[in-house]
Amino acid sequence: LAKTTQPISMDSYEGQEVNITCSHNNIATNDYITWYQQFPSQGPRFIIQGYKTKVTNEVASLFIPADRKSSTLSLPRVSLSDTAVYYCLVNTGFQKLVFGTGTRLLVSP
Amino acid sequence: DGGITQSPKYLFRKEGQNVTLSCEQNLNHDAMYWYRQDPGQGLRLIYYSQIVNDFQKGDIAEGYSVSREKKESFPLTVTSAQKNPTAFYLCASRRDNSPLHFGNGTRLTVT
DSSP: OOBBOOOOOEEETTTOOOEEEEEEETTTTTOOOEEEOOOTOOEEEEEEEEEEEEEEEOOOOOOOTTTTTTEEESSSSSOOOGEEEEEEEEEEESSOOOOOOOEEEEEEO | OOEEEEEEEEEEEEEOEEEEEEEOOOSSSSSEEEEEEEOOEEEOOOOOOOSOOEEEEEOTTTEEEEESSSTOOOOOETTTTTTTTOOEEEEEEESSSOOOOEEEEEEEEEE
């Protein structure tokens, strides 16, 4: 199973772009990379999923290099409400899905 | 609306008692999961189930038990053998390789 490593915490200011990188050296050929956002006392919420290159939706972009050993979640122009914990997860064909420790993002005014 | 329902939201028990946490989904998902989260920590996998009548241990299964008699339901029992049961418990489900859908969690306090 691919283990993920993320920074424990990051700080930013409103209006800035935030990039959170996750490493997953043992990712397998058929695995996807998925990112979740979690607020206190709530279940994680799906943000974005990708396989390679770049994926963009209305809230974020996901950049995955050719070797797929890392991925970067990009949050454009963050606001105070983006303060949360962000998890990357290797979405494997195997059913055992193990989360890493996540990145605690603090957005200040 | 389709989703995952965890009940109750808060649960209090005395030490030494077994307690069962409910998880129901109407998303027609085959796979279901239970995670435990301690304050300021990440999610740790307790049990997961790919199909009805089948389930597998996760990384911290000791002191917990599950059943999967119906596709929609995956209850988790926290037994008296679990040494530190006070935690936030999250249930999730998914179909094939789609992203996980999570419930809103049950916060269990054992005193």
